[in-house]
Amino acid sequence: MEIQQEIDYKRIADAIEYFRLNFKSQPGLEQAAEHVNLSPFHFQRMFKQWAGVTPKQFLQYLSVEHAKAILKGEKATLFDAAFETGLSGTSRLHDLFIKLEGMTPGEYKNGGEQLQINYSFAETPFGTILAASTHKGICYLAFVDQGHEEAFAELYRHFPNAVYTHITDQVQQNALFVFTQDWNKLKEIKLHLKGTAFQLKVWEALLKVPMGGLTTYSGVAGEIDNPRAMQAVGTAVGHNPVAFLIPCHRVIKATGELGQYHWGSARKNAIIGWEASKVFSV
Template identity: 60%
Template sequence: MSTQNQLDYERIAKAIEYIRSNFKLQPSLDEVAENIHLSPSHFQKMFSDWAGTSPKKFLQFISLEHAKSLLKEASLFDAAFETGLSSTSRLHDLFVKIEGMSPAEYKNGGKSLNINYSFSESPFGKVIAASTEKGVCYMAFENEKQKALGDLQARFPNASFTERQDEFQKNALSIFNKDWNQLNTIKLHLKGTDFQLKVWESLLAIPMGKLSTYGNLAGKIGYPNASRAVGTAIGSNPVAFLIPCHRVIQSSGKIGGYMWGSDRKQMIIGWESSQVYSDF
């Protein structure tokens, strides 16, 4: 993402924040454009280039009613859960394979691990991706490089780190491109308890453009009374976007929290919906 594209992203984020704050007033295109200091025509084009749909249509995608309608489509979620697919076949049959780290790797803070990491741009801001010799172990949205690296090192305090982008990272980052048919199987090498790994695997079954709830997810993995524990496991997800914790919302249809910011979560949900539904 160029400096200009990063500026566009920041303006779009500000526009969506404004829309969220003033949703009940149904702000017009002119009002939103004025708030981010752009002409209506420039804002319309910039937004459509980013989201693949108009600001008005995007507003529908991030509305409470749209979220509620997605939660009703349980059959699609069930089908995806059974097949292990992370999205609808209309877009791509992406399969993400998770391999848990060994007990020793888990307990000793990655002492035996050599971790490569790199910084990239995405439609949702700057992102850090990191990988071991077995797959991607970490991915997070963060604008500040030093903080991003510090957060990574805190997860693996005894590992060795090298700034280098390898094939695992390249393959994972290609998820942000729109030509999803070119994706190969993405491999993850994650540090987590058995319960966390089970929750993260269940997140992969939520189709792109669809949503689920904490309670629904708890039932799917066989712990119907563990919604809070499931929520905690979701909140500790170490791989942004690829493991789609952003697709889990409250049963009321409210978006809820997100490790990388609720505004970004809203943007991702709307963006994914626009990829699936904008041409319907």
């Protein structure tokens, strides 16, 4: 089942990238289905099951016009109305459940010395992910594209002096509920992060960007009261150690273009469109 989910996501991501690269020619359902070696019927059904909307509707959420409208605040009333009526408002709540705590200077300096870190691999709508946690919360979350061994090696580089146990704990399980959209099971998610004071401020600012919402590097710089620090903000965003939960994928260019992403532009497109489909399709 997990292998099939990975295959399905890769096909969806491939189709999204195909649409993005060929948007000007407006390729149809048949062309996209052929690109991923599926019949139009099966492709439409798979895409609708994954995103909750049709491929054509999904691509609308990835358009520059849609992004600009959100950046200008034209969607704010929709967010407010949805939240007040209890419709798609609950799909934003996971941002409010996330609490961030920085590691102590000693933990930061010593590469996680004496830290006990549990880690495990799980499947998400966007591919395999590596989740790692301390007794205080999630300390690392990264998509796996080069195999489990390389993914763990990258985690180890973050905390070379920690003690590791390959086990799925309750902290990880609770955090992963955000991918299922089952808010009834979601308790408060705590993050235990290794970062500078500036990085922590940037990551906290990202948590304020709601699901379906977007911001820019200058927007984040303004949020932390340092409007000239756009380049430093970009660096901090790029060093985000917790994929998806700290939504660095919601930071785009001021032009409305979605831009690059640490875990690949195709995945960024998939996540942004998926989140928009959960909010705006209600």
